[in-house]
Amino acid sequence: MGYGLLAAAIAAEVAGTTAMKYSEGFTRLWPSLITVLGYLLAFSLLAQTxxxxxxxxxxxxxxxxxxxxxxxxxxxxxxxxxxxxxxxGIALIIAGVVVLNAGGAH
Known part of the structure; x- marks a missing residue:
């Protein structure tokens, strides 16, 4: 259950960040609302995780x-x-997460 919530938190954060690109500095309503909602959902799900x-x-x-x-x-x-x-760089980030999850953080 924890990893499922974490995956949802990641998806919400990515959606919020992507919408932020389209918000044009929070001057466009819908992308701005999606950004705020994405981050609220992401942090809520992360807290549950x-x-x-x-x-x-x-x-x-x-x-x-x-x-x-x-x-x-x-x-x-x-x-x-x-x-x-x-x-x-992206590969190193993913490798670092894998290494941490495989044994370094338990």
Missing amino acids: LKTLSMGTAYAIWAGIGTAAVAAIGVLFMGESGGVAKVV
Whole structure:
């Protein structure tokens, strides 16, 4: 259950961050509302996740996978550059989360 809530928290955070790009500095109503709702949902779900998962593990996964997902969305859908350094950086984030989850945080 904890990892399911964490996945939902990550999805909400990624949706909120993506909507923030379209809010144009919170000058557009709907993207701004989606941003606020996405972050409220993300933090609410993360708080529920912390009831069953350790804080270090949950936060590392939430931040790492969220960061990697937002970077990938930027490259794939928003025309941001996707050079070798960015791909390696995303891979290192994911590898760090895997290592932490595999034994370092338990």
